[in-house]
Amino acid sequence: MQKIIAIANLVKDWQFKDIQDIASNYQVKRADELTDVDYPNIEIQYGWNADLAEKYKMNGYDSLRWIQVQFAGINQLPKEIVTDQNIQITNMSGIHATPIAETVFGYILNYYRSLHIYKAREQEKHWAYAKHMSLPEKKMLIFGAGNVGKEIARIGQAFGLETVGVNTSGRNVDHFDQTVKTADGFKQVTDANIIVNVLPETDATQAVFNTDFFNRQENQPLFINVGRGSAVVDEDLINALENDRIAYAALDVFNEEPLPRDHPFWTHEKIDVTPHMTGQVEHFAIETYKIFHANLKAYAEKGDLAVNVVSKEKGY
Amino acid sequence: MQKIIAIANLVKDWQFKDIQDIASNYQVKRADELTDVDYPNIEIQYGWNADLAEKYKMNGYDSLRWIQVQFAGINQLPKEIVTDQNIQITNMSGIHATPIAETVFGYILNYYRSLHIYKAREQEKHWAYAKHMSLPEKKMLIFGAGNVGKEIARIGQAFGLETVGVNTSGRNVDHFDQTVKTADGFKQVTDANIIVNVLPETDATQAVFNTDFFNRQENQPLFINVGRGSAVVDEDLINALENDRIAYAALDVFNEEPLPRDHPFWTHEKIDVTPHMTGQVEHFAIETYKIFHANLKAYAEKGDLAVNVVSKEKGY
Numbered sequence: 240m241q242k243i244i245a246i247a248n249l250v251k252d253w254q255f256k257d258i259q260d261i262a263s264n265y266q267v268k269r270a271d272e273l274t275d276v277d278y279p280n281i282e283i284q285y286g287w288n289a290d291l292a293e294k295y296k297m298n299g300y301d302s303l304r305w306i307q308v309q310f311a312g313i314n315q316l317p318k319e320i321v322t323d324q325n326i327q328i329t330n331m332s333g334i335h336a337t338p339i340a341e342t343v344f345g346y347i348l349n350y351y352r353s354l355h356i357y358k359a360r361e362q363e364k365h366w367a368y369a370k371h372m373s374l375p376e377k378k379m380l381i382f383g384a385g386n387v388g389k390e391i392a393r394i395g396q397a398f399g400l401e402t403v404g405v406n407t408s409g410r411n412v413d414h415f416d417q418t419v420k421t422a423d424g425f426k427q428v429t430d431a432n433i434i435v436n437v438l439p440e441t442d443a444t445q446a447v448f449n450t451d452f453f454n455r456q457e458n459q460p461l462f463i464n465v466g467r468g469s470a471v472v473d474e475d476l477i478n479a480l481e482n483d484r485i486a487y488a489a490l491d492v493f494n495e496e497p498l499p500r501d502h503p504f505w506t507h508e509k510i511d512v513t514p515h516m517t518g519q520v521e522h523f524a525i526e527t528y529k530i531f532h533a534n535l536k537a538y539a540e541k542g543d544l545a546v547n548v549v550s551k552e553k554g555y
Numbered sequence: 556m557q558k559i560i561a562i563a564n565l566v567k568d569w570q571f572k573d574i575q576d577i578a579s580n581y582q583v584k585r586a587d588e589l590t591d592v593d594y595p596n597i598e599i600q601y602g603w604n605a606d607l608a609e610k611y612k613m614n615g616y617d618s619l620r621w622i623q624v625q626f627a628g629i630n631q632l633p634k635e636i637v638t639d640q641n642i643q644i645t646n647m648s649g650i651h652a653t654p655i656a657e658t659v660f661g662y663i664l665n666y667y668r669s670l671h672i673y674k675a676r677e678q679e680k681h682w683a684y685a686k687h688m689s690l691p692e693k694k695m696l697i698f699g700a701g702n703v704g705k706e707i708a709r710i711g712q713a714f715g716l717e718t719v720g721v722n723t724s725g726r727n728v729d730h731f732d733q734t735v736k737t738a739d740g741f742k743q744v745t746d747a748n749i750i751v752n753v754l755p756e757t758d759a760t761q762a763v764f765n766t767d768f769f770n771r772q773e774n775q776p777l778f779i780n781v782g783r784g785s786a787v788v789d790e791d792l793i794n795a796l797e798n799d800r801i802a803y804a805a806l807d808v809f810n811e812e813p814l815p816r817d818h819p820f821w822t823h824e825k826i827d828v829t830p831h832m833t834g835q836v837e838h839f840a841i842e843t844y845k846i847f848h849a850n851l852k853a854y855a856e857k858g859d860l861a862v863n864v865v866s867k868e869k870g871y
Contacts, residue, residue, distance in 0.1 A: 338668070338689050341714070345664030352654070352661045355674050357829045364821045366813035371835040373654050397713035398657070497682035505680045513673045519687040 240280055241266045242302055245273055248286025248309045248531070249524045257532065258285075262539045283307075283538070285531055292317050300326075305538060307531050311335050311387070311518060312467065313549055314440040321551065328549040329534050334526040335518035336390035339465055342517040343391050343435055344398070346489035347374070349511070350461050375399030378458075380431035382424055383438040383466060384412040385555070391435055403428055407553075429455045433463070439555035440467035448472065453479035459486040465517045468493035473504065480509045491517045556596055557582045558618055561589055564602025564625045564847070565840045573848065574601075578855045599623070599854070601847050608633050616642075621854060623847050627651050627703070627834060628783065629865055630756040637867065644865040645850050650842040651834035652706035655781055658833035659707050659751055660714070662805035663690070665827070666777050691715030694774075696747035698740055699754040699782060700728040701871070707751055719744055745771045749779070755871035756783035764788065769795035775802040781833045784809035789820065796825045807833045 244262055246255070247270040259267050268277065270291065278298035284291070284306040295303070296317070303326050306316070311332040313321060320326055349355050353369035360367075379395045381388045384404035392402040392414035404415035405424030412418050419428060425447060434456075438444045448464070449472040462485045464471055473494060479485040489511040490504060496515055504510050520526045530547055537545035549555060560578060562571070563586040575583045584593065586607065594614035600607070600622040611619070612633070619642050622632070627648040629637060636642055665671050669685035676683075695711045697704045700720035708718040708730035720731035721740030728734055735744060741763060750772075754760045764780070765788040778801045780787055789810060795801040805827040806820060812831055820826050836842045846863055853861035865871060 337691060337715070338687065341664055341689060342668045342670075344660065345668045345670045348657055348661030348664060349670060352658045352832075354658075354661045354665060354827070354829070355671070357832075358671050358674065358827065361821055361828050364814075364816045366830045368830060368832055368835065371654065371832060371837060373657060373837040375653060394713055397710055399653070498680075500680045505677055511670070511674060512677050513670070514682045514684060516668075516673075516684055516687060519684065521687060521689040 242282040243268055243273075243277055243280045244283040244285065245270060245277070245281045245291075246285045247288055247291055248307075248527060250285075250528065251524055254524070254528050254532075258535060261532075261535050283535070287315060289315070292320075295320070305329070305534075305544065307331075307534060309527055311555075312439045313554065314467065321554075324551075327544060328551075329530070329544055329547045330549050330555070331527055331530055332386045332547055332555075334520055334530065336386045338520050339387050339437070339517045340390040340394050342491070342513070343463055343465060343489075344394055346463055346511060347433060347461065350487050350489070355511070376401065377432040378403060378430060379433040379435065380424065380428050380460075381405065381415075382421075382434070382436045384415060384418060385437075387437045387465075388412075388435075389414050391437065400433070403431070425452055426455065429457050431456070431460050432458050433461045435463045436466040436470055438466040438470060440469055441554040444470050446470070446472050448476065450475040450478060453484045456484055459483055461486055462488045463490075464488070465491045468496065473502075477503060477507065480507065485509075487511075489513070491515055558598040559584055559589075559593055559596045560599040560601065561586060561593070561597045561607075562601045563604055563607055564623075564843060566601075566844065567840055570840070570844050570848075574851060577848075577851050599851070603631060605631075608636075611636070621645070621850075621860065623647075623850060625843055628755045628871065630783070630870075637870075640867075643860055644867075645846070645860055645863045646865050646871070647843055647846055648702045648863055648871075650836055650846065652702045654836050655703050655753070655833045656706040656710050658807070658829070659779055659781060659805075660710055662779055662827060663749060663777065666803050666805070671827070692717065693748040694719060694746060695749040695751065696740065696744050696776075697721065697731075698737075698750070698752045700731060700734060701753075703753045703781075704728075704751075705730050707753065716749070719747070741768055742771065745773050747772070747776050748774050749777045751779045752782040752786055754782040754786060756785055757870045760786050762786070762788050764792065766791040766794060769800045772800055775799055777802055778804045779806075780804070781807045784812065789818070793819060793823065796823065801825075803827075805829070807831055 242265050244265045244267045275298045279301045282302045282304050287308045305327045307329045309331055311330055313328055351372040356369045377400055379400045380403045381391055382405045384406040395402045402415045404412050404418040409418055409420035447470050487509045491513045492515055504512055533545045537543045558581050560581045560583045591614045595617045598618045598620050603624045621643045623645045625647055627646055667688040672685045693716055695716045696719045698721045700722040711718045718731045720728050720734040725734055725736035763786050803825050807829045808831055820828055849861045853859045
């Protein structure tokens, strides 16, 4: 039985043909062409969605060896697949770094230069100064010093920010003026002006941005969450904003997505809500394919994966 | 008769004392302490406003030798003072570079990541993607390659933009991948994705962003004006936006300021209006004083000026 490469990500026709050329002894099928009997024969899965999860669960995944997901985290994958030692997972973390960093600085500069305020004043034709702040010498604390955190820190340094990174070991990372261990990031660094969470979802990052954390902050920071919604205790964040422990928040990820219509975040005057879009790349099919292509070549030639292999222990 | 240093800029008490210490043979007076007979004895003027212009005109300025203005341009000064060869003028161009660059990237990232659109959608609690673009490899054309243009280009390169600068001579300038002469900037470079005007107001920069210019653009650029309002023909810009020659505009300066309430820019859906605020620094009294202090020391010790001397020929 010929093994299958199943494609659930956007691919252009030339990319589809390229996949067939690289992996000529596989059958290449788009997700909508798959029938139930195909699932146990899929060895390589490119792209993931909830529908596929359902189908694999029903029909089995005996041959599945490698999933290339189209996102940075893997929390959308079923636990039994993540823990299956026969299945390797690669992610897209690199391609999201650029648009996430761009969006994070969009949030920051909106707040520092009052641009949303001026936008709102256009309707009233109101010509008057709001508050203006500048970035040089402000301190930016970034939870997560991987591809994404590093890119945010790099741009941050260009704007003159002092950058402090938080990672498991506290080891030095490019573009961070300082790095601290996770526990110290939550407890020792209390004078940040801007806090950015880019941590992936793991058991260790649940509900970590809570009243304890917010109450430790001394400089009324801007809080930005582009990691995972489960890292934040929603009620605690709202309290911190009302008590001025946190000056403002920009949130792209939420405990429940889409953010429920009755959630107070939507209309809070100190919160920007965006629909989990920071990682959206302009040329998605091209950027994602670069990574899948590199991995597929390595897999076809040496049974190996080249880039973005997810550690099952760390979960990212 | 003791000569006077007149202060019309914000100064803190310690700064006032510092001025008196550096220039001990001068009388130091705040603008609101000046009487009509003082004007002919003012040698150094720190800060400028319309009220002072009136008073100097009425009372004379025989002793005036140096004006330190608190802004980047000098078009708020009366012509007869600018052209008076006895009077030197220094400006604040350096301190505005940081906040202007920050605001410019605020405009850009708002547009590229649709952040104003998401802000507006919060009221409707509308969770859906808008358009997302990214900066790497896009081309940014900057009219004006002085302090401000250079700072915008520096940040632009950090975001991966290709930067093209426009200056009088076309000479190379740091942080620009390419520089072109003024005429070529208006006519030869037609493939920019982002156009930023930071040119000061001179006779050569009146009404230069007109239908001819907009019609040459091939890539539906974002147009940003943080230079002077008189550089833009308002009606032509509106036409260019309606005809999709220009995709979007962010405007901080206008032919008439405050922007009149009946001006169509206020409510145009493809225009961001801000109230001439891009150059606003967070710690104005401190940043401006650094420059005045350096010049005052040089003036008191050597009769010279140290930084930011305005060329009377160039007008900036």
